[in-house]
Amino acid sequence: ISATTTNTPNNHTPKDVTINDIRDQGLRVLLRSRLPLCYFLRFLLEEHSCENLICYLEIEHYESQQYDTTFEQQTAALQILDVYLSPRSPFEVNVTERAHAQCQAAIASEDAEKIVACFLNVKPAVFQLLLDAYMRFARSEWWRSMVGQLDGKHFYSIEDRNATVSHLIGYLDRLHKHDLVHAPDRAALFRELIADFCRTVVGVEIIITSSPPD
Numbered sequence: 001i002s003a004t005t006t007n008t009p010n011n012h013t014p015k016d017v018t019i020n021d022i023r024d025q026g027l028r029v030l031l032r033s034r035l036p037l038c039y040f041l042r043f044l045l046e047e048h049s050c051e052n053l054i055c056y057l058e059i060e061h062y063e064s065q066q067y068d069t070t071f072e073q074q075t076a077a078l079q080i081l082d083v084y085l086s087p088r089s090p091f092e093v094n095v096t097e098r099a100h101a102q103c104q105a106a107i108a109s110e111d112a113e114k115i116v117a118c119f120l121n122v123k124p125a126v127f128q129l130l131l132d133a134y135m136r137f138a139r140s141e142w143w144r145s146m147v148g149q150l151d152g153k154h155f156y157s158i159e160d161r162n163a164t165v166s167h168l169i170g171y172l173d174r175l176h177k178h179d180l181v182h183a184p185d186r187a188a189l190f191r192e193l194i195a196d197f198c199r200t201v202v203g204v205e206i207i208i209t210s211s212p213p214d
């Protein structure tokens with residue numbers, strides 16, 4: 001497993017959230033970050049709850065997009081519903097049956113306004129799950145690792161980015177060696193999720209090798 005990075009000027013990554021911003025304003029600011037968010041994701045991977053973060057980011061992206069047709073928006077909403085909110089999904093997020101049913105009904109309604117707001121009751125529930133996890137993250141080894149790498153900086157260097165992403169690559173490598181044998185389908189889905197996060201949030205392309213584990 002390896003990674004390639006996009007080129008950025010002045011040997012710095014795009015402007016990002018500082019650690020002091022996160023200390024002062026908490027989870028909402030962390031969710032708008034790039035490199036610090038990698039450390040939160042790494043923590044959630046250890047807790048086996050990374051789907052909460054990815055689901056929240058997917059909903060944020062969905063709500064920020066402009067869609068040409070109601071069908072296109074409905075299709076995008078259904079994809080989130082199927083991956084994160086459907087029973088027996090490998091990445092099912094723990095929301096109430098009522099919130100799930102309301103979301104499903106809004107998407108099925110064919111009403112453009114209802115489809116736009118279909119995650120109205122789901123998003124706060126997922127945020128609360130993340131808030132609970134954030135409180136644990138703030139006392140964790142991964143918080144200390146984030147502070148050690150990124151604290152005191154207003155811009156993060158390419159070296160900061162590479163060091164940060166290496167933690168996710170290390171997890172993927174461990175997953176590759178273990179789950180390629182024991183749960184190959186689940187391992188492939190996890191690799192796809194993390195690789196997409198690195199590409200869209202951090203600007204790093206993760207290359208997954210297909211070689212068998214040692």
